[in-house]
Amino acid sequence: MRNLSLLLICLLLQGCTQTQKGLGETVKLALLGPDDVQVSDEQVENLPYASMYLRLNDGQRIFVVLGFDENGQQKWITRDKAMVVTQHGRLVKTLGLATNLTDVSNLQQDPLGNPLHLTEGASWTRLISWTEQGQFHAAAAVSHFTRTDDEVLTLAGKRVACRVWQEEVELTADGKSWTNTFWVDTTNGQIRQSIQRPGGNAFTIETTILKPAKS
Template sequence: MRITKKRLSLLTTSIVLISITGCSQRISALNDTIKLAFIGDDDIQLNSEQVRSNPYASIYAKIDGTPQAFVVLALAEPKQTLTPVRPTPEAIELKWLSADNAMLVTVNGRLVRTQNLLSGNLAAVESTQPDPLILGLHLNSTPKVWTRTIDWQPNFHYGYTLNSQFNFIGEENILLNDTQTQALHYIELVSVENIDIQYKNDFWLNPENGQVIKSRQKIAPNLPFIDITLLKPFAS
C-alpha cells in the first residue's frame, strides 16, 4: 500500500469533498465504492475532528516497514464461504480500498483477504467453524480454539491448516482517535501445521460488544504483520 508523496497534499481537500457528499454508509454495490488512502513518507495522523467529519467508516492500517495509512470503507457485503458452515448474521466483509488499488478485507476485525500488497497477499480463509471473533471472544460461551485453512501468495501456498488458541491478557487502556479507550486484550497463538511456524496475533476488543477495535495480525505465515486501528465503525 504505497502512494506517492504528492497524493498526500490531497488529504485536506479530499476530506472536505467527502464531507460535502454526505452519502450513507449503507454501501451495497460496487458503484458506491470510495477509494481513498493517504500515504506519504511519514505516518498519517488525523485529529478526532477530521475523523468525525468524514461520513465513512475508516481505519488506520500499517504494514511492518511502511508508513501508516488512513483508509475508508469501500464496500460492505455478506461474507461468502465455500465451506458448509453457515455464516452468522454478523459475518459482514468490510472491504477497505486504497487509491493505488491495494485492498484489505476484514470480518469483525479479522483480516480474511488482501489484494495488491507489495509483500504478498492472503488469498482465502476457510473454516467449518465460526471465528471466535465473530461469536464474541469476550463471552464465556465462545470457544477459545479455532481451526482454519488459508491460501496465500506468492509461491502458491494453498490449503495450509492453522490452529489457534486464544488467551485473555487483561484490560488495557489504548489510544483511539485521541481518546483513551478501555479494551480487552487477547492474544491468538497460531501454529501452522506441516511447517515449523508459530506466531501470535493481538486483538483489542470493545468490552461491551466484543468488536475488534485494534489488532496486530500476521497477513500470512511468511508475510509481515499489519496493524489495524478502527477509527470510525461501519454502521449497517
Template sequence: MPLLKQLPFLFCLIFISACSQRGKDVLATVDEAVFGFPNVIKTKEALQDIPYANSYLKIDNGHQVLIVLALAELSPKDPTQTQLKWLSADRVMLTTENGRLIKTLRLLNNNISGLNANNSIDPLTLNGKKPNNHEWHAIYDWQPQYRYNYEANLTWNYIDSETIHSTIWDKETDYYQEEVSIPAIHAQFTNHFWLDKTSHEVVKSIQYLGPDMASIEMTILKPFTR
C-alpha cells in the same frame, strides 16, 4: 443484499467494474472520490468529518496510513456475517470479517487469498463476550505461487484488560493473543486483538499474513455501522 450504508451506490458499481480490464481507471476514480484528503490525518475533527468508516493501518514497522471502508457485503459462505473491504490511497485492499483479516490485494511479496474456519468456530464470530480460552482450526491460502490449503491450529487466550488510545477515542479493552501453528511447514506466529469491553468488537489488531510474512496493524477509528 449487500450492506451499503457506508458508501453511495456508486462505489458498488466501482468495485464491480474493478474486476474488468478497466480496473486501473476505476481505482483511479476511487482515489479521486475517496482520497481527496491527506493520506495521514492527525486531527480528531478531520477524521470525524470523513463520511466513511476509516482506520489507521501500519504494515510491519512502516508509516501509518489512512484506509477507508469501500464496501460492506454479506459473506458468501455465511450470510449472517458481514465482510468489510478497506481501501488505501495506494490501492491496497484489505478484507476483514468480525475484525479478522481474511484477504488482501496488492500488498508486496505476499497476500492472503483466503482464511476460513475448518470444522470449528472462529472466536471472533461469537456474539457478545469472547471466550477466555479457545482452540479452533483454519485453512490459509496465499498468493503468489498458489499456496493453498495450509491447515492451521489456533489457540485463543485472554491476556489482560488494557486502556488503548487513538486520535478519536480512548477505550477500555480486553486484550487477547492468538497462537497460530501450521504443522505442514513447522511454523508459528502470534496475532493480537484488542476488543471493546462493552461491544466486544475488535478496535485494534496486529495480524500476520502468515509465517515470516508482514504484520498488519489496524486501529478502527470510525467503525462501520449498519
C-alpha cells in the same frame, strides 16, 4: 454497500457547498495523502465513512477508509488501490500487496465472531491460502487464545476500554507459528485494534479502527 468512487464524483461537481468542499479535502487526504499521516479527531468525525489507520510490517502508517461493507465483510481501500478485507476484525483477504492472503476457511467457527464470549484456551482450526512472489501456498492452521491485561485505547479522541487477546497460530504441516493480538471493545465486542500476520512468511498488518462501520 458504500461506494467511495461515487462520493468522489459527486464532490467534484460544480456548485459544491463549503461543507462539501471540506469533505472533499478529507477524502482526498484519505486516498492521496502522505504516509504516516495524523488525521484530526474532527476529520474522522466529519468523514461519513468508517476509517482506520493501517501499518504494514512496521512501515509508515497510512489512513484508509471503508470502501464496501457487504456480507459481513469490510473492504478497506488504500490510496494506491490495494485492499484489505476484514471479518469480525480478522484479516480474511488482501489484494495488491507483495504477499496476499487469498482465502480463509471455516470462518463461521472463528471465536472472534463473538469476542465478548471468548474463553481462555478457545481454539480454532481452518485452512488458509496465500501467495508469495506469485507462488500459491496453503496450509491448515490451528489457533489457541489467551487473554492478557486489559487496556484503554484513545481513538479519535475517545477512550475505549478493551480486553486484549493473543492468538497463538501454528501451521500443522511445518510447525511455523506466530502471534496475533486483538483489542476488543468491552461495550460492543468490536475489534478496535489488531496486529496480525496473513500467514506463512507474510509480514505483519496492524489496524486501528478510528471510526467503526455502522452495524
